[in-house]
Amino acid sequence: xxxxxxxxxxxxxxxxxxxxxxxxxxxxxxxxxxxxxxxxxxxxxxxxxxxxxxxxxxxxxxxxxxxxxxxxxxxxxxxxxxxxxxxxxxxxxxxxxxxxxxxxxxxxxxxxxxxxxxxxxxxxxxxxxxxxxxxxxxxxxxxxxxxxxxxxxxxxxxxxxxxxxxxxxxxxxxxxxxxxxxxxxxxxxxxxxxxxxxxxxxxxxxxxxxxxxxxxxxxxxxxxxxxxxxxxxxxxxxxxxxxxxxxxxxxxxxxxxxxxxxxxxxxxxxxxxxxxxxxxxxxxxxxxxxxxxxxxxxxxxxxxxxxxxxxxxxxxxxxxxxxxxxxxxxxxxxxxxxxxxxxxxxxxxxxxxxxxxxxxxxxxxxxxxxxxxxxxxxxxxxxxxxxxxxxxxxxxxxxxxxxxxxxxxxxxxxxxx
Numbered sequence: 001x002x003x004x005x006x007x008x009x010x011x012x013x014x015x016x017x018x019x020x021x022x023x024x025x026x027x028x029x030x031x032x033x034x035x036x037x038x039x040x041x042x043x044x045x046x047x048x049x050x051x052x053x054x055x056x057x058x059x060x061x062x063x064x065x066x067x068x069x070x071x072x073x074x075x076x077x078x079x080x081x082x083x084x085x086x087x088x089x090x091x092x093x094x095x096x097x098x099x100x101x102x103x104x105x106x107x108x109x110x111x112x113x114x115x116x117x118x119x120x121x122x123x124x125x126x127x128x129x130x131x132x133x134x135x136x137x138x139x140x141x142x143x144x145x146x147x148x149x150x151x152x153x154x155x156x157x158x159x160x161x162x163x164x165x166x167x168x169x170x171x172x173x174x175x176x177x178x179x180x181x182x183x184x185x186x187x188x189x190x191x192x193x194x195x196x197x198x199x200x201x202x203x204x205x206x207x208x209x210x211x212x213x214x215x216x217x218x219x220x221x222x223x224x225x226x227x228x229x230x231x232x233x234x235x236x237x238x239x240x241x242x243x244x245x246x247x248x249x250x251x252x253x254x255x256x257x258x259x260x261x262x263x264x265x266x267x268x269x270x271x272x273x274x275x276x277x278x279x280x281x282x283x284x285x286x287x288x289x290x291x292x293x294x295x296x297x298x299x300x301x302x303x304x305x306x307x308x309x310x311x312x313x314x315x316x317x318x319x320x321x322x323x324x325x326x327x328x329x330x331x332x333x334x335x336x337x338x339x340x341x342x343x344x345x346x347x348x349x350x351x352x353x354x355x356x357x358x359x360x361x362x363x364x365x366x367x368x369x370x371x372x373x374x375x376x377x378x379x380x381x382x383x384x385x386x387x388x389x390x391x392x393x394x395x396x397x398x399x400x401x402x403x404x405x406x407x408x409x410x411x412x413x414x415x416x417x
Contacts, residue, residue: 015143015144016143016144016147017140017141017142017143017144018139018140018141018142018143018144018150019073019133019137019140019141020144021144021150021151021153021154022129022132022133022140023069023070023073023133024070024154024158025125025129025154025157025158026066026069026081026125026126026129026130026133027065027066027067027069027070028066028157028158028161028162029122029123029125029126029129029161030062030063030065030066030069030081030085030122030126031062031063031066032122032161032162032164032165033059033062033085033118033119033122033123033126033165034058034059034060034061034062034063034066035059035063035165035169036059036115036118036119036122036165036168036169037055037056037058037059037062037119038055038056038059038060038063039168039169040055040115041053041055041056041059058084058088061084062084062085065077065080065081065084065126069081073133075134078130078133078134079130079134081126081130082126082127082130082131082134085123085124085126085127086123086127088119088120088123089120089123089124089127092116092119092120096112096116114168115168118164118165118168122161122165125161194388194389194391195267195388195389195390195391195392195398196218196267196268196386196387196388196389196390196391197218197388198391198402199267199268199391199392199393199394199402199403200267200394200402200403202218202268202385202386203266203267203268203269203344203394204328204330204334204344204345205330205345206326206327206328206329206330206345206367206385207268207269207326207385207386218386219380220379220380220381220384221322221324221380221381221383221384221385223322223381224320224321224322226319226320226321226322229319230319230320231319231320233319233320234318234319234320237284237318237319238284238318238370238372238382240284240285241284241285241287241304241370241372242372242373242374243285244284244285244286244287244304245287245290245301245303245304245372245373246301246373248290248301249300249301250292250297250298250299250300250301251271251273251292251294251295251296251297251298251299252297252298254273254290254292254301255273255297257275258275258277259273259274259275259289259290260273260274260275260339261273261274261295261340262274262289262339262340262341263340263341264295264340264341264394264395265292265293265294265295265392265393265394265395265396265397265398266394267390267391267392267393267394267398267402268386268387268388268390268391269291269369269385269386269387269390270291270292270293270302270303270387270390270398271291271292271293271294271295271299272289272290272291272305272341273289273290273291273292274288274289274307274339275288275289276288279307279308279309279365280308280309281308281315282306282308282315282316282317284306284318287304287305287306287370288305288306288307288308289304289305289306289307289367290304290305291303291304291305291369293390293392293397293398293399294392294396294397294398294399295397296397299397301373302371302373302376302387302390302398303369303370303371303372303373303376303378303387304369304370304371304372304373305367305368305369305370306367306368306370307365307366307367308325308365308366308367308368309364309365310364310365310366311364314366315366317368318368318370318383322381322382322383323368323383324368324383324385325366325367325368326366326367326368326385327362327363327365327366327367328345328362328365328367329345329361329362329363330345331345331346331347331359332345332349332359332360332361333345333359333360333361333362334359334360334362335347335351335352335355335357335358335359335360336357336358336359336360337355337356337357337358342355342356342357343355343357347359368383369383369384369385369387370382370383371383371384371387376389376390378390
């Protein structure tokens with residue numbers, strides 16, 4: 001009969017192979033990717049049930065494979081894990097280039113985000129380790145000579161993967177992802193073919209609106225009925241606002257009046273020229289920012305923006321309840337270099353510093369767009385965060401073709417074939 005001592009001696013004499021460490025690393029990669037997919041599933045369920053359940057199914061399968069790779073590392077387990085991750089990676093590549101052929105994002109490319117890249121990298125790791133296990137089993141059966149060193153490397157790689165995955169589930173990234181446009185909110189009336197949508201995702205979470213449940217989305221803003229008194233007052237205010245816009249028809253006119261560029265041209269919201277004299281209070285006749293279709297001296301005005309210092313909360317603006325003010329304080333705020341915005345809220349502190357700027361939340365500053373310039377009456381609402389008719393290219397003008405990789409560029413590519 002085998003005694004406890006015999007069992008202990010047999011276990012101690014069993015060599016630890018390279019394959020054991022490979023399985024653990026692959027399991028950690030798979031479980032981490034699965035956790036990230038599950039973490040973002042609720043957001044995608046809000047957009048589309050199929051999209052959300054795809055994330056749930058992939059996340060659950062990746063976690064299941066992690067368990068099997070540790071406890072039952074059969075060849076079929078490795079092969080299935082490889083097939084799953086290759087399928088997910090291929091789906092991701094297609095969705096970020098030409099767009100998927102089915103679903104709410106039909107032939108519309110999505111933007112690339114950091115959590116996407118992390119999950120794809122972890123998936124590639126599982127595929128690579130799986131291929132090694134299937135193609136070089138004899139190598140993996142070799143005993144490990146330096147168990148301490150190999151264990152340290154395994155622990156470091158696994159710990160780094162877990163740490164990165166955990167960071168992807170923090171509000172910094174989940175909030176940014178929630179603010180990214182995927183074009184299919186149930187509460188939005190979107191065509192997918194407006195100049196703004198084709199140019200790319202929203203420039204900032206501050207540009208999108210909130211529905212009745214507090215979910216952010218692009219598209220028309222819900223309009224609240226006004227009383228006769230409110231409507232008359234709003235009409236008078238908009239006469240003043242339109243007259244102000246027509247005083248500065250070009251960038252050259254704005255600069256001559258003391259306005260200075262604060263944001264280069266960005267599709268959907270235009271180039272911003274700011275005069276700090278008018279930031280201290282709201283006055284429809286004196287907007288603190290003018291919006292243009294480019295940054296050349298001859299670029300034309302397309303709208304107004306009221307940038308107002310209001311430490312006590314949202315300022316009192318236009319008559320009625322349709323002027324929805326927004327802020328740019330997500331993820332530490334915008335990246336500002338001097339008086340010029342050089343990056344959006346998605347940038348990290350280090351990325352902002354690399355551009356010579358610093359993050360600034362500006363918690364006491366509120367902003368409201370006002371699309372009252374003749375010819376630029378925006379169909380998403382007079383006070384919408386974005387104007388759907390205003391497309392173009394970031395850093396260029398409203399008349400430039402969309403950036404490569406955007407939905408507009410993908411459609412142009414399809415049309416030229």
